[in-house]
Amino acid sequence: MKTLKKSTIISNLETAPGAYILSFPRSFDFVPGQVIGIAMNPEEKPRLYSIASGNKEQVIRILYTIKPGGKLTPGLARLQAGDSIFVSEPFGGFICGEEPAFWVATGTGIAPFASMFYSGVSNNKVLIQGNRFASGLYFREDFEKGMGNRYFPSCTREEVEGLYYGRVLKFLSEKETLDPGLKYYLCGSAEMVVDVRDLLIERGVPFENVVAEIFF
Amino acid sequence: MEEKQGVLFGKTLRQLESEVFELGLPRYTATQITDWLYKKDVTSIDEMSNLSKEAREKLSERYEMGLSEPVKVQVSVDGTKKYLYRAHNGKFIETAYIPERDRHTLCVSSQVGCKMGCLFCFTAKQGFQGNLNAGEILNQIWSLPERQLITNIVYMGMGEPFDNMEAVMQSLEILTAEYGLAISPRRITVSTIGIIPAIKTFLELSSCHLAVSLHSPFEEERRRIMPIEHVYSLTQVLEAIRSFPLGKQRRISFEYIVFKDLNHSPRHVKELARILNGIRCRINLLRFHPVPGTPLKAPDEKTLQEFKTALEKKGLTTTIRKSRGQDIYAACGLLSTKEQQPR
Numbered sequence: 140m141k142t143l144k145k146s147t148i149i150s151n152l153e154t155a156p157g158a159y160i161l162s163f164p165r166s167f168d169f170v171p172g173q174v175i176g177i178a179m180n181p182e183e184k185p186r187l188y189s190i191a192s193g194n195k196e197q198v199i200r201i202l203y204t205i206k207p208g209g210k211l212t213p214g215l216a217r218l219q220a221g222d223s224i225f226v227s228e229p230f231g232g233f234i235c236g237e238e239p240a241f242w243v244a245t246g247t248g249i250a251p252f253a254s255m256f257y258s259g260v261s262n263n264k265v266l267i268q269g270n271r272f273a274s275g276l277y278f279r280e281d282f283e284k285g286m287g288n289r290y291f292p293s294c295t296r297e298e299v300e301g302l303y304y305g306r307v308l309k310f311l312s313e314k315e316t317l318d319p320g321l322k323y324y325l326c327g328s329a330e331m332v333v334d335v336r337d338l339l340i341e342r343g344v345p346f347e348n349v350v351a352e353i354f355f
Numbered sequence: 356m357e358e359k360q361g362v363l364f365g366k367t368l369r370q371l372e373s374e375v376f377e378l379g380l381p382r383y384t385a386t387q388i389t390d391w392l393y394k395k396d397v398t399s400i401d402e403m404s405n406l407s408k409e410a411r412e413k414l415s416e417r418y419e420m421g422l423s424e425p426v427k428v429q430v431s432v433d434g435t436k437k438y439l440y441r442a443h444n445g446k447f448i449e450t451a452y453i454p455e456r457d458r459h460t461l462c463v464s465s466q467v468g469c470k471m472g473c474l475f476c477f478t479a480k481q482g483f484q485g486n487l488n489a490g491e492i493l494n495q496i497w498s499l500p501e502r503q504l505i506t507n508i509v510y511m512g513m514g515e516p517f518d519n520m521e522a523v524m525q526s527l528e529i530l531t532a533e534y535g536l537a538i539s540p541r542r543i544t545v546s547t548i549g550i551i552p553a554i555k556t557f558l559e560l561s562s563c564h565l566a567v568s569l570h571s572p573f574e575e576e577r578r579r580i581m582p583i584e585h586v587y588s589l590t591q592v593l594e595a596i597r598s599f600p601l602g603k604q605r606r607i608s609f610e611y612i613v614f615k616d617l618n619h620s621p622r623h624v625k626e627l628a629r630i631l632n633g634i635r636c637r638i639n640l641l642r643f644h645p646v647p648g649t650p651l652k653a654p655d656e657k658t659l660q661e662f663k664t665a666l667e668k669k670g671l672t673t674t675i676r677k678s679r680g681q682d683i684y685a686a687c688g689l690l691s692t693k694e695q696q697p698r
Binding site for chain 1: 471552574651
């Protein structure tokens with residue numbers, strides 16, 4: 140892990156029940172899709188989070204949900220503007236090129252795609268976002284405005300007008316064609332990543348075109 | 356009845372000292388308890404006969420022993436046995452017992468399922484369903500019918516051990532401590548896909564052997580089959596290992612599953628020799644046993660042998676791991692996956 144540097148929180152807002160967006164000033168360059176380590180004091184082992192903001196913005200945003208019994212997130216959620224956190228340099232290689240691609244995300248797995256979107260690399264991308272509830276479709280309004288009919292939000296636990304009802308796996312399995320020449324970037328729970336990857340491979344997408352990020 | 360607060364099995368001596376202090380019991384009670392837990396075959400607190408009646412009552416009010424027998428076993432024609440244990444969350448984990456003439460290895464799980472999503476792994480298909488606690492890791496050893504025969508323990512079962520660092524380190528302490536099972540750390544190997552902060556902690560705090568899943572020396576190629584490469588690159592993993600003085604006793608091995616037409620070319624040999632240069636290590640080649648839905652295939656035996664020879668010619672100590680328990684899918688998580696499915 141890289142050295143941790145002190146940073147002052149600009150805001151720490153609950154964006155949906157139990158989900159927060161933490162912002163602090165950007166003091167480094169990064170490539171959309173990279174992660175940073177965050178800790179509440181410099182002696183702690185930092186936890187990794189994908190950056191969710193664009194690489195030209197002056198702030199860094201991360202998206203996190205409170206893990207009951209977790210060592211970091213319950214405390215992190217209590218922090219306010221002006222409090223300090225400790226942040227590593229960015230690293231990681233979940234990076235999307237200029238080529239057309241599918242982005243598939245569930246839960247807070249949307250964060251790296253949000254960073255790519257806010258960095259302006261979504262023009263030829265299709266985004267499939269899933270969560271249990273509509274409130275957990277983070278950044279939805281921005282995606283709707285910015286990606287239009289290339290954005291497919293979905294929910295598994297509630298039926299909402301304008302949202303696909305079901306898992307992202309089901310949404311993809313119902314598509315008549317899945318171009319095997321495209322890249323498919325996946326980020327979310329291990330179960331989603333493995334299920335969607337299996338489906339894509341079964342539908343003829345070479346495994347080298349499936350790029351998966353994991354959370355842990 | 357008041358719900359019990361926890362389990363005794365899997366607690367370190369220091370944790371037990373703190374627990375007995377809370378219960379108002381003498382400090383030496385903790386040593387007596389470790390003796391009963393890790394040296395003697397008792398299955399209940401009542402059997403801890405040198406503890407005072409008051410101590411046993413107080414302990415029984417708060418704790419269960421935390422031991423559980425395997426719920427199922429599959430036996431291979433080659434003698435390998437795969438045991439299924441039930442975890443605290445009602446899910447199942449697998450433990451493989453692999454007997455050989457002079458070595459009896461137990462392969463233990465550290466998590467239910469796995470988050471790492473490696474393309475070649477059947478456990479990955481379960482997704483992640485929870486961490487095991489230290490007691491559940493140790494119970495796989497303690498409750499094994501062949502416990503007395505075990506000579507080596509490998510953390511290579513279900514899950515990524517370094518994604519459950521606290522419980523894994525706790526279990527290693529109890530396995531190797533004098534107050535615990537007193538097994539030599541040279542008989543224990545922990546395998547990881549390469550979580551760097553945890554590798555550093557492990558190398559600092561434990562003397563057990565380390566195995567790293569490598570599978571390709573090229574980052575781009577490794578990334579396609581092991582998503583962890585996006586977060587912790589192989590280059591950084593090797594840097595972390597190089598930066599730690601390993602001593603003469605400790606062994607570092609690199610696990611390398613050979614996939615047909617993917618990772619055994621002369622280019623791979625050359626690159627492996629380059630990246631492993633200066634690390635005293637062994638490469639352990641593994642035959643790939645395809646799991647359902649995986650696009651990867653196994654090479655023929657000749658290819659495997661040629662790859663081994665080519666690596667040895669580059670000065671890399673290379674072994675081919677004998678495949679065991681193929682008829683019961685000893686290494687793939689299939690039994691627990693089936694058991695996990697609703698009926």
